[in-house]
Amino acid sequence: MSRLVPFFGFMLLVALFGFGIWWNTQHDQREVPSPLINKPAPAFVLPKLDDPTQTVSREALMGKPYLINVFASWCIACGEEHPVLMTQGKSIGVPIIGYNYKDAADDAKAWLAKHGDPYDMVIVDQEGRTAIDFGVYGAPESFLVDGKGVIRYKRIGPLTPEAIEKELKPAIAALAKEQP
Amino acid sequence: MTPELGQLALILALLLAFAQGVLPLIGAWRNHRALMAVARPAAAGQAVFVSLAFVLLVWAFLQFDFSVQYVADNSNLALPWYYRIAAVWGAHEGSLLLWIFILNLWTLALTVFSRNLPEVFVARVLGVLGLVSVGFLAFIIFTSNPFLRLLPMPADGADLNPVLQDPGMTFHPPVLYMGYVGFSVAFAFSIAALLGGELEQAWVRWARPWTNVAWAFLSAGIVAGSWWAYAELGWGGWWFWDPVENASFMPWLVGAALIHAQAVTEKRGALRAWTILLSIFAFSLSLLGTFLVRSGVLTSVHAFASDPKRGLFILCFLAVVVGGSLLLYALRAPKVAGGKPFSVVSRETAILIGNLMLTVAAAMVLLGTLFPLVGDALNLGKVSVGPPYFGLLFTLLMLPVVALLPFGPYLRWGKSDTPLLKRIMWRAGLAAIACAIIAAFLTDGETKAIAGTAAAVWCGFGTLLYVVKRWREMPAGRRYPAEMAGMLLAHFGVGVFLAGVLLTNALSVERDVRMSPGQAESIGGYDFRFDGVHETQGPNWHGDQGTVTVMRNGREVAVMHPQKRTYTRGQVQTESAINPGITRDLYVALGEPMDRTQPDGAWALRLYDKPFVRWIWAGGLFMMLGGFFAAADRRFRAKRVAETEAVPAAALQESRA
Numbered sequence: 001m002s003r004l005v006p007f008f009g010f011m012l013l014v015a016l017f018g019f020g021i022w023w024n025t026q027h028d029q030r031e032v033p034s035p036l037i038n039k040p041a042p043a044f045v046l047p048k049l050d051d052p053t054q055t056v057s058r059e060a061l062m063g064k065p066y067l068i069n070v071f072a073s074w075c076i077a078c079g080e081e082h083p084v085l086m087t088q089g090k091s092i093g094v095p096i097i098g099y100n101y102k103d104a105a106d107d108a109k110a111w112l113a114k115h116g117d118p119y120d121m122v123i124v125d126q127e128g129r130t131a132i133d134f135g136v137y138g139a140p141e142s143f144l145v146d147g148k149g150v151i152r153y154k155r156i157g158p159l160t161p162e163a164i165e166k167e168l169k170p171a172i173a174a175l176a177k178e179q180p
Numbered sequence: 181m182t183p184e185l186g187q188l189a190l191i192l193a194l195l196l197a198f199a200q201g202v203l204p205l206i207g208a209w210r211n212h213r214a215l216m217a218v219a220r221p222a223a224a225g226q227a228v229f230v231s232l233a234f235v236l237l238v239w240a241f242l243q244f245d246f247s248v249q250y251v252a253d254n255s256n257l258a259l260p261w262y263y264r265i266a267a268v269w270g271a272h273e274g275s276l277l278l279w280i281f282i283l284n285l286w287t288l289a290l291t292v293f294s295r296n297l298p299e300v301f302v303a304r305v306l307g308v309l310g311l312v313s314v315g316f317l318a319f320i321i322f323t324s325n326p327f328l329r330l331l332p333m334p335a336d337g338a339d340l341n342p343v344l345q346d347p348g349m350t351f352h353p354p355v356l357y358m359g360y361v362g363f364s365v366a367f368a369f370s371i372a373a374l375l376g377g378e379l380e381q382a383w384v385r386w387a388r389p390w391t392n393v394a395w396a397f398l399s400a401g402i403v404a405g406s407w408w409a410y411a412e413l414g415w416g417g418w419w420f421w422d423p424v425e426n427a428s429f430m431p432w433l434v435g436a437a438l439i440h441a442q443a444v445t446e447k448r449g450a451l452r453a454w455t456i457l458l459s460i461f462a463f464s465l466s467l468l469g470t471f472l473v474r475s476g477v478l479t480s481v482h483a484f485a486s487d488p489k490r491g492l493f494i495l496c497f498l499a500v501v502v503g504g505s506l507l508l509y510a511l512r513a514p515k516v517a518g519g520k521p522f523s524v525v526s527r528e529t530a531i532l533i534g535n536l537m538l539t540v541a542a543a544m545v546l547l548g549t550l551f552p553l554v555g556d557a558l559n560l561g562k563v564s565v566g567p568p569y570f571g572l573l574f575t576l577l578m579l580p581v582v583a584l585l586p587f588g589p590y591l592r593w594g595k596s597d598t599p600l601l602k603r604i605m606w607r608a609g610l611a612a613i614a615c616a617i618i619a620a621f622l623t624d625g626e627t628k629a630i631a632g633t634a635a636a637v638w639c640g641f642g643t644l645l646y647v648v649k650r651w652r653e654m655p656a657g658r659r660y661p662a663e664m665a666g667m668l669l670a671h672f673g674v675g676v677f678l679a680g681v682l683l684t685n686a687l688s689v690e691r692d693v694r695m696s697p698g699q700a701e702s703i704g705g706y707d708f709r710f711d712g713v714h715e716t717q718g719p720n721w722h723g724d725q726g727t728v729t730v731m732r733n734g735r736e737v738a739v740m741h742p743q744k745r746t747y748t749r750g751q752v753q754t755e756s757a758i759n760p761g762i763t764r765d766l767y768v769a770l771g772e773p774m775d776r777t778q779p780d781g782a783w784a785l786r787l788y789d790k791p792f793v794r795w796i797w798a799g800g801l802f803m804m805l806g807g808f809f810a811a812a813d814r815r816f817r818a819k820r821v822a823e824t825e826a827v828p829a830a831a832l833q834e835s836r837a
Contacts, residue, residue: 003453003509003510003511003513004510006457006460006506006509006510007503007506007507007509007510010464010502010503010506011499011503013550014495014498014499014503016550016553016554016557017471017491017495017498017553018495019553019556019557020491020553020556020557021491021492021495023553023556023557024491
């Protein structure tokens, strides 16, 4: 019997690897769960793009859920994401707040004028300081914040039609159930 | 047209591999000479077609044939020719082609150097290798075809990962694979022995030189990889316990154990089942390494494209090959604990302890590597273990090995006389303590530096003592047979390696600094003066090149040029500048400019002084030489079959002190 020990040990290993392959088809390994999920969004006060004298704060947005979408005119992947937001942005049922990240105001305005503006409001973080509090890796990124100011969902990289259907919309639907 | 020829060649090779894998095994089973005779020509034919495929892929790269997807993905018009050749194994499909190409080289070598072995045995060995070949060729053809066309053909290709555009990387994979794949020979020998159920141990003697050569190549490959990581990744580290590194280190550890176990089995007839098991393990871990790197089950800094279908294929292949072998082992391994008896103080005991430590270390590395996966499986979240786990456990496990090492050559088979060993212990011990005291004064009592000096002197001086003893006692010409010279070289290398690791670890000075042109920083007694950055140009990149002048006591030691390169396709790569030396390396890496708009201004720089870092690789190279020397021993050149069959009993008696 003892001579079968290596064999059984190895079979255990095979089972583990089989599990690993299956697990990886379900999960993206690069996906690091954001420590901010289910935590209050960091406090911020940021100027609006179209009128820098006005500022928007976290507190001012409390009460209703909204989606923050980090974008920049220099960001190529944002260009890929943009048409998706243009066509499906209205259908998700919450306001989308553009978060213009490390960008020149004129470039951002020109970019939105050229490609269309899917946002209900655009706020500007030219230095990228607040973005650090949000744990932004780069653009594009999206954060779903609920009415209590808590981050409920985060996506790194462009929102695709698939991601909107399978991840974002269920997350929004879950919010709606909580607050009848 | 040529890529299709390459694909055709692979398919023909698969058919021949099938013939090589099945017919000789049936022949050996049924004792059918004609079927057994298929093995050699089939192996030769397979080698011809695999080489053809390989050459055609090289040709496609040299000719910029971007209609081949793999070529278009991994090269472009600006890539110099030598990196275009290296690009053949720069990604998944090509590395597998290299794998199978090297397997064919080993098989071919075996068909040539096995003329004196029994026909049945050779048929079985080549059969097993053929079956391994079938698996890999099928894997290439069905999941990872390097000859896939890309239509329409792009005008220019992407790029070879710039991290791989380094001289170290051009020969690291081939050498490493020579080692990995080389263990397939020892594996095939042991499977053939299990199939044949031979009671004789002659196969171990035949397998020994092959194991040694494979292990030597693996040592060289790991050294090259470590050197490459040091020079290219820009952190000045030489080992990261990364899954991919671990994948090459596990077979190395088991291979080291196997080399010693084979010696015991060959000379004393003991540990027969254990030697077979280790042969299976060494090759299994090589396959596992391929699996881990290629299946994407684990992520690592060596981010390769991964695909679940491929992972599944390798897993099934792994299950069949390793599972089948272990089942065969369970059924057929020698039941009786054979061999001559030995007392507690004997070479057998020392080797047994060493074997235990090396295999446990390999298991420890395996567990650490798979830990994230275990974490996922048991729903513990994202967990992984890092250098503290590996470093601590590995040090603890290797302590007994280091302690026993100097006694190796003095120990006799069966039973040793204790007074001699005590004398050696005193001499090597005193030398180690004396040097440790000197080191303590020179380094202001750095613990690791003291330990490193002591351990290195203990191993190195202990080994040298034996060299002197042989020189005095034996007549010229018989002093150092190749097998013994190999052992002495490798054991000496362990000492050199230990000195390198511990001294570097203890004495390195690493500093991240912000420097303006003209500013100087003093590190480890060296003054590094930053002389600014200017633009520079390479064949397929442009970049910023810094100038750092290093002075010691007012004398100029080196002018170093660290670079920050941007390659044709936009990837940025840090090219550190290294000023090598026997007792220290100076290492400068260029970070980011403080202000992007002012590249003439201040930059972030990484300045390292790394004493004795080169000894790490020198130690590895000594071990490699040891492997090659031992394999070259005249004793291993198989005599005529008739003679060999008569000799084993006598050979077992033979004992070399």
